[in-house]
Amino acid sequence: MxxxxxxxxxxxxxxxxxxxxxxxxxxxxxxxxxxxxxxxxDGTRRDLARRNLTRICAWLVAEGRATPRVARAAxxxxxxxxxxxxxxSHHARYYLEVLRIxxxxxxYLEARLDFGDWEPIRAGFRAVTEKRGxxxxxxxxxxxxxxARYAILQTGAIALTPMETVDxxxxxxxxxxxxxxIGLEIIDPARGGRRMLAYAREGGLLTVVxxxxxxxxxxxxxxxxxxxxLPVGPALVAVETGITCQIAVSRRTGLGTYEIxxxxxxxxxxxxxxxxxxxxxxAAEARAMEGIVAVAPEQWWTCMxxxxxxxx
Numbered sequence: 001m002x003x004x005x006x007x008x009x010x011x012x013x014x015x016x017x018x019x020x021x022x023x024x025x026x027x028x029x030x031x032x033x034x035x036x037x038x039x040x041x042d043g044t045r046r047d048l049a050r051r052n053l054t055r056i057c058a059w060l061v062a063e064g065r066a067t068p069r070v071a072r073a074a075x076x077x078x079x080x081x082x083x084x085x086x087x088x089s090h091h092a093r094y095y096l097e098v099l100r101i102x103x104x105x106x107x108y109l110e111a112r113l114d115f116g117d118w119e120p121i122r123a124g125f126r127a128v129t130e131k132r133g134x135x136x137x138x139x140x141x142x143x144x145x146x147x148a149r150y151a152i153l154q155t156g157a158i159a160l161t162p163m164e165t166v167d168x169x170x171x172x173x174x175x176x177x178x179x180x181x182i183g184l185e186i187i188d189p190a191r192g193g194r195r196m197l198a199y200a201r202e203g204g205l206l207t208v209v210x211x212x213x214x215x216x217x218x219x220x221x222x223x224x225x226x227x228x229x230l231p232v233g234p235a236l237v238a239v240e241t242g243i244t245c246q247i248a249v250s251r252r253t254g255l256g257t258y259e260i261x262x263x264x265x266x267x268x269x270x271x272x273x274x275x276x277x278x279x280x281x282x283a284a285e286a287r288a289m290e291g292i293v294a295v296a297p298e299q300w301w302t303c304m305x306x307x308x309x310x311x312x
Contacts, residue, residue, distance in 0.1 A: 005170040012174040019099035027096055028255040035092030039085045045304055049084050051311045052303040056293065057083075059224040065294050086298040090142065090252065094301065097143045101178045104149045113150065113250070114259040120246065121262055127244035128155040131203030136248040137210040137234050137265070139289060140302040145179070146250035146258055148207040152183035157205040160196060162189035162233070164214040190215040193233065200241040210234045210247065210285055212302050219279075223286045224293075226308050230285065235278040238267045245281075247288045251296055261295070263288035 001009065019027060039046055057074040060066040072079040115121060127134045128151070136151060136159075138144050148159050161184045166172050176186050184207070187195055193216070200206060213231040220227035238245050245265040250258040265284050268277040293300045306312045 001169050001173075005168065008168075008170040009173055012170065013177075016099050016102075016174075016178070019096060020103055024100070024103075025255040027100075028093055031092045031096040032089035035089035036085055038092065039088035042088075046084060046088075048306070048311070049087050049304045050080060052307055053083055053087065053297055054080065055226065055308070055311065056224050056297050056303070060294055060297075062225075065290075067295070070294070070297060083298050087301060087303055090299050091301040091304055093252070094143060097145070098175075098178060101145055101149075101182055104146065104182060106153045109146070109150050109153065112257045113146070114253065114257070116259070116261065120264050121260065123264075124244060124246050124262075125151065125154050128157050128203065128205050133200050133203040133205070133241065133243040135200065135206040135208060135234065135237060135243050135245045137208055137245060137285065139211040139247070139249050139292065139300065140209065140305075141211075141249045141292065142252045142296075142299045143250050143258060144209075145182070145184070147248040147260060147262075148184065149182050150260070151205060151207075151248075155205060158183050158185050159205045159207045160185050160187060160192075160199045161207045162187050162192050162196070162209070162214075164189060188215075189233070193236070196233070196237055197240055200237050200243045206237065206243070208234050208237075211289055211300075212305065212307075219282065221279075221282045221286045223307070224290060226310070228286075228307050229309075230282055232278060232282070234285070235281040238265070238281050239274060239277045242267055242270070247285065247292065249292055251292075252299060261292055263291065 057070050060070050061074045066074065073083045124134045136147055152159055163186045165188060179186060196206060210231060213229055217232045218229040219232050221230045237243060245267055247263040247265060249261050251261050253259050265288065268280050
């Protein structure tokens, strides 16, 4: 690193220390306000988020799956503006949660997590302890690291996690410093395919992102009524190894409280063309993602990035 980059890393460490020692709830309010301010000044991203959320809300209404809040946003521009502003706030709060990763202890999570159906969660943990393997397919939704950290604490396993590399070595070093101590082993998504397959066959715990391609190959899959590019990595690992697969997210329910939303994904049986089995799995992924997003579209902060080719 250059002297400037070393200084940046030191500053990031100092901010991280502060975020972990200051009161949590006021910090969430502060970062939500920062997000709302960015909503006012970043017109390009605001327009992209509005277009993406407009498609999502319109599709949910047409499918009869819209909550009252989503239905209002679909027909009322002011309600849509509130939804977009909330997406900016949730996006900003994620960065606070990254700063505070080291606070995700067992006691912290037990006090702040709510669970719907416990049985699929337990089934996933048994797959790890019995060496059959578990792959959590995550989304850029609310706090991404919470489900992985909880699984690590419950199983004692190390989670293999592909993470995109940034050009700034100070930021990259800080990002790895944040995640490795809580049991996340970071690998390069562009070069880690063989390592992921081997770890899955060993019965390990994998956590991968499935809603936006970061590196490697992607294929179009219908998502909210239009083709979107999704990464093929999770599908390839699933059909090649037969590992237990679950889409797992943590939905924010308050300032530092979360609800685990988990969807099991059936892995196509061996036999038949690999491409067709992967396509079947990716379609099931998309259906589960639609169900997750339907509850709180503003917490899916992928909406602030390109999703569909006709909306950019």
